[in-house]
Amino acid sequence: MSAGYRVGIDIGGTFTDLVLLGGGELRWHKVLTTPQDPADAALAGLDQLLAAHHHAIEDCTAIVHGTTLVTNAIIERRGAPTGLLTTPGFRDVLEMGREQRYDIYDLFLRFPDPLVPRRWRLEVEERVDRDGRVRCPLVEAEAVDAAGRLVQEGVQALAICFLHAYRNPAHERRAAAAIKEAFPDLALSISSEVAPEIREFERTSTTVANAYVQPLVERYLQRLDRELDRRRFRGRLFLVQSSGGLVAPELVRRFPIRLLESGPAGGATVAAFLGRRAGLADLMSFDMGGTTAKICLVRSGRPERAPEMEAARVHRFKRGSGLPVKVPVLDLMEIGAGGGSIARPTPLGLLQVGPESAGADPGPACYGLGGDRPTATDACLVLGYLDPARFLGGTMRLDQEAAGRALDRLRSLGLDRLEAAWGVYRIVCENMARAARVHVIEKGEDPRRFPVIAFGGAGPLHAARVARILAAPRVIVPPVSGVASALGFLVAPASFELSRSDPSELRSLEPARVRDLYAGLERQARRALAEAGVPEQAVRLERWSEMRLSGQFNDIEVPLPERDFADGWKERLAAAFNAEYERRYHAVLDGHQPLVLGWRLRASGPEADLSLPEAPVAAEGAPPPARMRRAYFPETGLVEVPVWDRGALRAGHRILGPALVDEAESTTLVNPQDRLTVDRLGFLHIEVSGR
């Protein structure tokens, strides 16, 4: 994967970003996404990018691809007609969910409709108990019969989820095998493969979501394959999983749900990578676009992970209003704060911004596309942070007066135009800072310890203020910050993560059993990496357990001490658990047994060797600014602020804020008293003052 050129393609909601890297070259390109068939824009963009820089597709050794296809299919309900087979008595588990109201004062909560309607949820005779023992044997013929009825009704994908299948998958496997034989064209997903973990609702929900998108992803990959083939692409195609790891298309065909957070994962991955390049192991990734901001904590050089997320929330920012999906994801905190976030007065006479967004249509008022409600972008324009003539490299002129008029709608709060603009900007930054703080603190860390890496269209414009509120030490704005996710794809290693739920008290655990369990997981994971072209000897394995005190419900991750499972291994695992528990909860509890809930394995290949063009430190001091712009900072009031073009900044340059740095896809804001320096890779470093 090292020689030749590699291309990263990130299909987002509005834009498809492409990055080409190799031979000391770094090129990028942005095209509008084609929602009808996202492959159209990806392929057209690829052709354009290669042509513009005189490369042939034969030069490409790899294309790494991330896409919102899966997440959008679930949100827009464009998946296949899907059926579900369950243990008798449990076909409604999918519809009941957790039965919990996610807002205690709202009597009229809405919940997402299940992906499988009730008539397509059928029960098949079988039952396994908590220990995995068969209480009632499976009758395969009945399963085949049920599948037949569903196929007749037009079902194209089938999920099978039996109780305790995480403990004993035999019934699910036998049912699937029999059905496969009878209906070879039916897409099949079984829970013991897709999400083999205890808690029937979450496992069923995940398995169903996997089945639901399978035919769609299959067709998409076939088309992509065919088109790339036609163009004589001879390299490898990889897809980006929600965990940030790459896999070969073969695996995605089986576990398409793992593409759920494909794009944002790239952003956090590149933040971690760039952080390491800048010598920072711990940092906060801050990716802000038009609708949302995404925050991800990076510790010891790696983005934080989570074992599940929620898809297609009815209320985008209300926990509990979506469909739970148990797949390894990067632990992203999503906040309803983006350039398009709309500001409005609340009934209490307060100012609120977001989570509603004006999106791309009608967009912020200053776009002049018919929007008249004040947004975060309008505020930035009125504050002088954006140049109306240079937005998106000057391809789109912003209407300053329209932005001002929109902000005047906040006059009922007693705010004049500038106060309103500052209020909106400040609230947006506070919202993000607050969410980031909770996110970081929930992980037992102090937000003041983490430098912020900012990217996405709106990230560099807000990061310095967010950092100041968080008292974070530094902001780093990488090059190509507008297409960072696509760049992230090119640094991500191939990886595959597997887990097995197998609750057991630590004291009664048999190390040999764990060893055997891991042997099975390892075989699967190695096969997946082999499909992705990772040589056997380059595979790196990590093992960890999910542990808690016996009787608790939430796990903490504890890395396994070592792989030999020999004498004293259990004691070492117990010690590791105790240390982690104390770190998080400042409490040690006697009299409770440590319990292992499940075992996890991650196999990964080597990280890509991404060499960014590097410049020697030649410059010093500050170059003359390109122009001045009247901008508002609370520390200075409305003043003339020097503005630089990013292209004119060289390694070694230093600038004292207030200052603005314009580039085509974004503007970097430097607050008064903050210091900006440029490093050898062209990263902008802002030392945050006022801490």
Add this chain to the structure above:
Amino acid sequence: MRADLEDPVGLEILWQRLINIAEECWVTIWRTAFSMIVGEAQDFGCELLDAEGRSLAHSPRSMPVFNLTLPRAVEELLRVFPPHRLEPGDVLATNDPWICAGHLFDLALVTPVFRGRQLVGLVGSIAHCSDVGGSRDPLSVREIYEEGLQIPPIKLHRRGEPNREVLAVIERNVRKGQMVLGDVQAQLSANQVGAHRLLEFMDEYGLPDLTDLARTVQRRSEAAMRTAIAALPPGTYEGEVPVDTLQSVGRLRVRVKVRGDEMAADWVEAPPQVERGGVNCTLSYTAAHTVYALKCILTPDTPSNAGCFRPLSVSAPPGSILNCRYPAPVNVRTMTGWYLAPALFRALAPVLPERVQSFTGMPMSLGAYGTEPDGRIFNDHLFQGGGQGASAAADGKSALLYPTSAANTSVEMFESRTPLLVEVKELIPDSGGPGRHRGGLGQRVSVRKLADDGRTVLVSLLPQGIRFDTPGLAGGWSGRRAGIVLDEDGRRLAGEEVGGLAELPTPKARLTLELGGGSGYGSPLERPLAEIEADLAQGLITEEGLGAYGCAWREGRLVPGPERAQDGEGLPGQDPGGRPG
């Protein structure tokens, strides 16, 4: 700082920070709890209060009634332990139902927060203990002494030192004491986290105390409530619902008086307090359920604090089931208290038809207690909800826990912690109350023992909504009643009703809970045929259930009866009314 309080931007930030601190407390309990009722069903709440004990903010996920009873408990705790008797590191505790959340299970822990020597606020939590000792049969008890351990206002910690004697008393008096104390520890950690964060917050913003901030947020919430009340036509509105006093079916009637920007909810009719069976509500609990329902109706979007409730007053006749006197039994007071909101909805439906909801089928929990074959004790709850009531806006959701904020408990998790087998957890067709909007469906849950090991499993139950129907609003029909059946291969083991305690001696005995459906909203004759047909197709209603809608199933098609005049030709799928919104 003063500037921030006057400034809509600054105030929003400070306010949200308070809510966040409470949320952080919540997450701490959730992550470190030991019982299914706290860790999985999330039956707890966390709150910040000012130095006078008035509510400032609570976690958005807190149990509603706990948010509203905790300030009452704190008031009493501060009376017993006035600020000059408090020291840093103290933790106050009580489970007194008359000053706290209405039964002994709910334990309040309150940590005073000091800045230097000055009391600046309090952090409190209430969680439902998995056990508090006393009888397993809540319907047979005559006095609170039988219901378990009473903890009057005490200091559980003094200057950072736990009172180990008290903890030992608790552990000895409850079933599976280690689990109970584990949950207590989770509450203590949460309060500790909250106290730390509150001080950091004050440092960050240079607040010497919380007085001005508290006054400001409480005033804002109060103003929102006053505005909402003032928008109602002045007058008196009455509503009533049936209630099960165990001996008979009684009636609860509320009179809501709107005067200017204030509202009084007076429970003018309620059966006398019950001598046997803990269905009595303390006034603290009655008031909490009353104002909670009113807040949902009047200002659902306003962050909650003490200010919200100043314009509201609540009364109930002393000695009644809604204002019982010590030492009345109170253990299962939800059997009464959960019916207060439906009565209020009924009262206000004529003036606020869009803001109220038809009756929701009540949650029922199943508490399983016994020993595993290896001798280990188990004591765990299986939680589930009934069908949500329909509203002017929509059908009810099938299976939803209300009016609690709890979650259900996973069947696999429950089975892995108890030697029981859950045979069924499914929706009950035709259980949703018919209406223009249909009530959500109730559910059926059956359990039996996994093995014949000679050990009887005791199951405590809350027989909710079994003996009466609760009609819906605006002409909607009642949902299906709840029921509890104990049988052996189809043969009933108990009489008409199982009561509050069931015994499962062998795997032959099967216990089935049938949770009630939600009531409908509007006349079922006005439900569009297309929606009736869709419900039929999904098996949410059956051919037998069509009568309520004035329809029948003949020769493979839906046929409207003469009472459905508005259907015209009555061709399915061509309903002229269509579906609004």
